Structures are given as structure tokens and as C-alpha cells.
Amino acid sequence: MLDQIDSKALDVLQTIFGYPSFRGQQAQIVGQVARGGDALVLMPTGGGKSLCYQIPALLRPGVGVVVSPLIALMQDQVDALAEVGVRAAFLNSTQTFDEAMRTERKVRNGELDLLYVAPERLLTQRCLELLDASKLALFAIDEAHCVSQWGHDFRPEYMKLSVLHERYPDVPRIALTATADPQTRAEIAHRLQLEDAMQFVSSFDRPNIRYQIVEKSNGRKQVLDFIQDEHVGEAGIVYCLSRKKVEETAEFLNAHGVSALPYHAGMDIATRTSNQARFLREDAIVMVATIAFGMGIDKPDVRFVAHLDLPKSIEGYYQETGRAGRDGLPADAWMAYGLQDVVQQRRMIDESEADESFKRVQTGKLDAMLGLCETLNCRRVRLLDYFGQQSDPCGNCDTCLNPPVSFDGTVSVQKLLSAIYRVEQRFGAGHVIDVLRGTDSEKVKQWRHEKLTTFGIGSDISEAEWRAILRQAIALGLVVVDHDAYGSLKLTEEARPVLRGERPVQLRQYQKPVKQKRQAAKPKGYVEADLSVEEQVIFDKLRWWRVETARKHNVPAYVIFHDATMREIAKVKPGTLDELRNVSGVGEKKLETYGEEIVSLIVELT
Template sequence: MGELVALMEQDDIGTRAQHVLESVFGYPAFRGQQEDIVRQVALGGDALVLMPTGGGKSLCYQIPALLRDGVGVVVSPLIALMQDQVDALAELGVRAAFLNSSQSFDEMVQTERRLRRGELDLVYVAPERLMTSRCLELLESTKIALFAIDEAHCVSQWGHDFRPEYIRLSVLHERFPDVPRIALTATADQLTRQEIIERLQLQDAAQFVSSFDRPNIRYQIVEKANARKQLLDFIESEHSGDAGIVYCLSRKKVEEVAEFLNSHGINSLPYHAGMDTAKRSANQSRFLREDAIVMVATIAFGMGIDKPDVRFVAHLDLPKSIEGYYQETGRAGRDGAPANAWMAYGLQDVVQQRRMIEESEADDSFKRVQSAKLDAMLGLCETLSCRRVRLLEYFGQSATACGNCDTCLQPPVSFDATVPVQKLLSTIYRVEQRFGAMHVLDVLRGVESDKVKQWEHEKLTVFGIGADRGDAEWRAILRQAIALGLVAVDHDGFNALRLTEAARPVLRGEQKIRLREYQKPVSQRKKAVKPKGYVESDLSAEEQTVFDKLRWWRVETARKHNVPAYVIFHDATMREIAKAKPSSLDDLRHVSGVGEKKLETYGAEIIALMAELA
């Protein structure tokens, strides 16, 4: 009998969840594991959800919160984005609010009263606020439907987005043992996943791990020559008029690159932690609300960004880890349409990241983990095989060659580099492992610089033994030798190159080395081929006219409501409207992305617009 009742409850939950999906969010069907996750949490179970950006994680806690009694409490570190998230829910008819440090005291008190009176479906809370005794006592006096811990990888001390306050979130299990918890992240290797489970006490939680593959994203890593010019060529040839994000390591570089792009007619804005808070917030708001803006930023920007039509993410500096790279590139193409992840990568990137690890104040175990993560990132950059396969392998998932990354589309040529590497290692040894890359390569190539003459290194037997290759070729070989761990860089202020233990068998001829053959960077002037299997919705000339009119209407409507344009409708929904040309509210109701609240709010305007264009 008990089993029958349980089955009936599950069937009822499934029916109700489907109704909420259609009537509130306007979608005809769940995707992937969404339905199973919603059922697990709505029935009171805990869940750990690993789902790529754009996979629909938010529905996995929003729908259970609407199905269960009480308010869904969403723990999120994204204070700057909470207002947009609440506005988007309000457009759907969901009663939502937030509690964080950006509010005045009166605003906070008003939200707290709404919570006590049961007038909210969802409340977003910053972890710092959640941990206060005032907030915990408030929640204990409130009926809680569930706790959703977003960006759960922030709990990991080994990770790229560690937030100390996340470690204390185990208090939720201790003080609210009967309230289901769902932890969600788009990025977690096995080490991070285990840490999430232990620190949040989710040992008994059901785990839902979706494929990390983002097939609409094309991965491309190029040899760094003149990085800013290469970036400009990439944007002009493949993404003119598109929204994008460019990541740089330093604040100064962010400012310089934004200024450079603006000087070449690309509408760009800077974003970094050193900017005036009001200016930084204004730039983020413009990026979210306007079209065709390129945001040049440090990695402080982007976590949780919901803008669906970011068409490219570019890196001008090497990320510290594959998790960081995956998280950042994942901000492109959230709408499922073709997008690019582009990076310029060179020798200095390797040296700089190694130095940052060595000079950090962390303990040895942390440095070892960070070095291993960097090695994996370098392996992705230097791979001779499919980048997507390498990326997914890192997260413990298998794949076949994708046909949609640079190494698949233009396979790199490998060569037996044993002799050139031996020449390089011998030169480093003969100059007594006391000099940096420029001097070592001058000796190797036989360049009689002032420094070479000063140290009389033109008299060495290795002087000129690499004259058959150019400077750029040797830099590529040196970079790969460092990536392979054959050469290390001393961070003593001189960046002296030295040999590692791994260099011994190579010098003795006991180990063969294969490397990527150097390819001279070429200017990107041709429009790239669209990714295989992913084409943008082909609109006829008439449909394109309707779509353009809808976009104009959306911009004006978003401005009146003071929300980002995509909060009104996504491009995908408007394309469907342009194709369907609905003549009645009932016709419009069947378009994906049009829920009851949006139908009520905007339906008449859209039908009137359709009539004008008929």
C-alpha cells in the first residue's frame, strides 16, 4: 500500500511539474535530467546537480520551490545579478525577492516581512547574509520549501572561485534537517565534487551529472604573436556586431584592451575590481541590457551571467585551470546557437602562471594541486588531438572527435622534436642555467647580442646550433618543453631557465619527444564556417522583417520595464514568433517561452504588431 501511495505521489508531482513548466515558464517539455531532478527535490530528497551553463539549472530548483509549501531559499554569491534574477521571475508571475548588502535597512525589513507573511515563492540570499543570526532566526520562523545552493563549487578550497563563507553552509543541514537541499554547479572535477559532498553533508543526496559537452561552442587556441591585433582580426572577421567577453589577467590590461578595441570601432567596456563601484555596475548593466557590446574583464566578471546571446568568449591570458576555462567559455552560447571560445596563448603565459603558483603564500599541498591543474590546462593547449575530447576527459567523460574545434578542422602537424629539444636543453645547461629565454635563444640561434658578447657565450660549442629555426619556432619549442616539465623557470627576478629531472632521459637519448609543429599566425579575414549540425534559424526575408520589428519592440519594452531585453523574451522565442506569425492569443500560447503571465502582459501587443505587419 505504501509503495502505491508513493507512486501516486510521484505521478501527481510529475503532472504538476509539467503544468508549472508550461504555464509559468512557457516550455513544452523538460530537457535532459531536469524532470528527474525536479521530482527528486519536490518529493523532499536532496540532490547534487552538475549541469553545463545553459543546461537549465535554475528550473531544477525554481519548479520544486513552486510545487512545495513555503519559500525556496536560493544561496548565491552573485549579489550584482540578484536584481535581474528577481526581475526575470517577476516577468513570469513568480513572487521573488533578495536579501543582500546592496539593500537599505528599510528594504531589508520589507523583504523580511514578506517572508514571514508567506508572500514569497523564492528569495535569493547572499551567503554572508544567510550566516547572520538575524537571517537564520528569520528562516527558522518561516516555512521553507527547499534550500538551493547555487555555484556550489565555491565551497572547494582547491577551486577557482572559492568563497570562505560557503564552507559554513553545512549549518543548513544541521538546523533544517527536514528541508531538502539542492547544490548546483556547472563546473566540478572529481576532487571538487567530493569536496562539495563532504562540506555540504550531501553524502545521501542523489547525484545528477549531465554531459559537460557544449557542442555549439567551437574551441580555438592560437599561437600568440600580436595578441591585441589577433583579437581584433578575430572579432572583425567572425563576430562583427556581436556581444562578447574578453578575459585578461590584469586590471591594467583590461583598460588597455578596451581602449584599443574602442579605437577600432568595437563598442567595448572595461570591468575589474579596481574600478569605481558605480561605474563597474553601470558597465555590467549596459552589457546585459544592450546589444553588440564587448566586455573586457578580469575573471571577477561573469559568474552567473544569464545573457543568452554572448556569441564569443576570448582569453588573452592563460586561465589557471580547465575548470576556470570551462566556466568562463561557458558564458558563450547559452541560447544553444553557434558560439566561439577563442584564446591566444604563448610562452609568457606559461612562465607567468608557474610564477604565480610558486610565489603564492599557499602551502605545498595547495601548490601541488594548482600545478596539476595548470599542467592539465597546458595539456589542453598543446594537444594534438580533439580539444573537446581532452576537455571532457578532464571531467571524467568520454567523447569522440567533435569536428568542431580547431584541431579537428585544421589538424596540427606533429614532428619528432627529440633533436631540437636536446639542442635547447644543452644550451640551457651550457649557459649554467642562469639566463632567461631571450638570452638562451640568442645563443641557440647564433645571435651575437651585447649580452652574448659580454658573457663570451659566442665561444660556447652550442652557439648557433639552432640557426636553422627562427625565433618564433624556438619559442614554441621552449614553451612546449616547459609545458612538458622538461624545463622550469626560476622566479628569482631573472626568470632563469633550468633543467628538471625529466630532462635527463631526453638528453641521454633514452626518451623521444614529439611536439606540435610551429604554424605562423595568419590574419583572420574570412568568415568562419558555421559549426557542424548547428545552424541559426533560417528566416525568410519576410520573417526577418518580423523578427527585426520584434527586436525593436523588445528594446523599447525592456527600457520601460528597466530590465535586460532577454528578460522579456529570448531571441529563440522571437524567432519562433516570426515563423509562426500568430494571429490570436491562443496561437501565441503555443510558442515555446511564452507562459501565461507573459501572454497576459505582452500578448495583445504582439498580436497587434503581427496585424500591422500582415
């Protein structure tokens, strides 16, 4: 039986946010914080983290303060809350002095339910004094993984947020993130003084996302083929490592009929902000970006995330791919990956100014990422295992749908290791492969390497296959790439038992890159909302109505209604406001604002 707080929480969920019931651990988290307890929440992107602090903030007296690094998205978050009737505002550097003063007055007068503030702003004396003078419901520390100095999104200001516990010991705190391995989780708890907080760790699995990693040949052309074959007219994100590659890839996609926009930290703020706004507000835009883009992006209908370069870690990869399919509908995580990616990432670690302990951690994270790329087994199993979660093969990743062929690669690897040793570990991949294949290049002749016993011993294997073998040898820790100007290949201690024949090596057989059509398999745990012809007509009409309504309100379309809500409306065909009220995602404020228009549209079409 529900107690009073749980009953009130469910009522808020239904009447304000329009959802019939809580998902997963949401009810327990809301109850913990609403009763004044602290919580550390790990929940995948799209799992409903926001409700875990928004509802307790509405249940408790005072204002809920949300600490977020996402200044560029605060306006959209506030607009989305306004649409459901929640009094929200933000304090950040985009405001004029007068605007900030108006918001501060509302905080002091108890006229806000939620206040979004960046950590830098929160830590100012002015802001702390404002909070001292105000009634506080709770503190929500969003994107809490930013506190981890080992992480991919480290923000130094997050380290100072322990001040909240010290200064306001009676105000409950909830820290939330979608990405944290056990080490990062422990660091979050320690840095934010949340050791005694109740921890809620949801499943990291996103069953609606299909993972696919392909051999990189011509990455730009491959990602174009992928979009044209599987995601024409759909929103997506393409991640690149460098700013230059972002610009060139966006230009290339536009030249081939894909509406693409660039986004990176080197662009002027106005262009960057404009591009982000277009991506959020328009359909079918592909954002080509560095990792500067994406944290906190709440666009539910991103149908794919593609990587043209290898991410630095599984945390980064998981965080970035998690921006696809937030609405629970099928989505793709696609990556093109090659030897040069490995060389580049190793060099970036070696050449960084970080201390040796940090470099060791980063190397370990990269090794785990390489292991995911080179695995012979289910990618989802490997991914979830990294976060300490056991699972069965998913049937919805490339290695499940098209199982790779493995073979005993011991002899091939021994030839590779021998060639590296014979050229005195002073040359890069291209030269070593030339020696193995017996290629009479100028460089081979210059160093008289055609005289070596390893010259030509791998002539029966193509250059692309040798690169795949070398990449796997690096992933297995048998070879490292030096950070000298040549990217010289060096043998590790692990190579010795392989050369001596004491350790067999199992490899993934090279497969020539081919254009692949979408598989018919459906992800486990997902039921697709197939629409009839009549329902599709209604859905399409609703989408047009939503575009026009969003334009009038100057908010992203999904802030009006998510696709999932409009699909349900199309299926239910509500002829009255009471029937519309029962649709998931239609709260009282939205019913009052849009109900008559939607019912009229449905009646007209049916």
C-alpha cells in the same frame, strides 16, 4: 505514466515558464527535490539549472531560499521571475533598512516563492532567526564549486553552509554548479554534507561552442581582428589577467570602432555596476574584464568569449567560455596564448603565499591547461576528458577543422635542453634562444656564451619557432621556469631520458599566426534556425519592440524574451493568442502581458 508531482512540475514548466518539456535530467532533479530529497547537480552553463530549484520551490509549501554569491545580479534574477509571475525577492547589502524589513515581513508571512540571499547574509544570526520563523520549501546552493578550497572561485563563507543541514535537517537541499572535476565534486558533497544526496551529472559538452587557441603575436590586434572578422555588432567578453590590461584593451577596442567597457575589482562600485548593467541591457557591447566578471551572467546572446591571457585551470577556462552561447546558437571560445603566459602563471604559483600542497594542486591544474593548449588532437575531447567524460572528435574546434602537423621534435628539444644546461640553468628564454640561434647580443658576449658548443646550433630555426618548442617542452614537464628575477630555465628529471635519446618527443609544428575567416562547418547536434527574408523582417521588428519594452520595464532585453523565442515567433507568425501560447518561452504571464502587442505586430507585418 506521470505521477502527481511530475504532472504538476510539467504544468508549472509549461504555464509559468512557457517551455513544452523538460531537457536532459531536469525532470528527475525536479522530482527528487520536490519530493523532499537532496541533490547535487552538475550541469553546463545554459543547461537550465535554475529551473531545477525554481520549480520545486513553487511545488512545495513555503519559500525556496537560494544561496548565491552574486549580489550584483540578484535584482535581474528577481526581475526575470517577476516577468513570469513568480513572487521573488532578495536580501543583500544593496538594500536600505526599510527595504530589507519589507522583504523579511514577506518571508515571515509566506508571501514569497523564492528568496535570494548571499552566504554572508544567510549566516548572520538575524537571517537564521528569520528562517527559523518561516516555512521553508528548500535550500538551493548555487555556484556550489565556491566551496572548494582548491577551486578558482573559492568563497570561505561557503565552507560554513553545512549549518543548513544541521539546523534544518528536514528541508531538502540542492547544490548546483557548472564546473567541477571529480575531486571538486567530492569536496562539495563533503563540505555541504551532501554525501547521501542523489548526484546528477549532465554532459559537460557545449556542442554549439567552437574552441580555438592561436599563437600569440600581438594579442590586442589579434582579438580586434577576430571580432571584426567574425563578430561585428555582437556581444562578447574579453578576459585579461591584469586590471591595467583590461583598461588598455577596452580603450584600444573603442578606438577601433568596437563598443567595449572595462570591468575589474579595482573600479569604483558605481562604474562597475553601470558597465555590467549596460552589458546586460544593450546589444553589441563587448565587456573587457578580469575574472571578477561573469559568474551567474545570464545573458543568452553572448556570441564569443576571448582570452588574452592563459587561464589558471581548465575549470576556470570552462566556466568562462561557458558564458558564450547560452541560447544554444553558435558561439566562439577564442584564446591567444604564448610563452610569456606560461612563465607568468608559473611565477604566480611560485610566489603565492599558499602552502606547498596547494601549490602542487595549482601546478597540476596549470599543467592540464597547458596540455589543452598544446594538444595535437580534438580540443573538445581533451576538455571533456578532464571532467571524466569520454567523447569523439567534434569536428568543430580548430584542431579538427585545421589539424595541426606533428613532427619528431626530439633533436630540436635535445638542442634546447643542452643550451639550457650549458648556460648553467641561470638564464631566461630570450638569452637561451639567442645562444641557440647564434645571436651576438651584448649579453651573449658579456658571458662569453659564443664559445659554447651549443652557440648557433639552432640558427636554422626562427625565434618564434624556438619559443613554440620551449613552450611545449615546459608543457611536457621537461623544463620549468624559476621564479627568480630572470625567469631562469631549469631542467627537470624528465629531461634526462630525452637528452640521452631514450625518449622521443613529438611536437606540434609552429604555424605563423594568420587571420582566419570563419569556417562553414556547423557544430554537431545543432540545427540552425535559418530565417527567410520575411521572417528576418519580423525578427528585426520584434528586437526593436523588445528593446523599447525592456527600457520601459527597466530590465535586460532577454528577460522579456530570448532570441530563440523571437525566432520561433518569426517562423510561426502567430495570428492569435492561442497560436502564440504554443511558442516555447511564452508562459501565461508573458502571454497576458505582451500577447496582444505581439499578435498585432505580426498581423501588421503579414
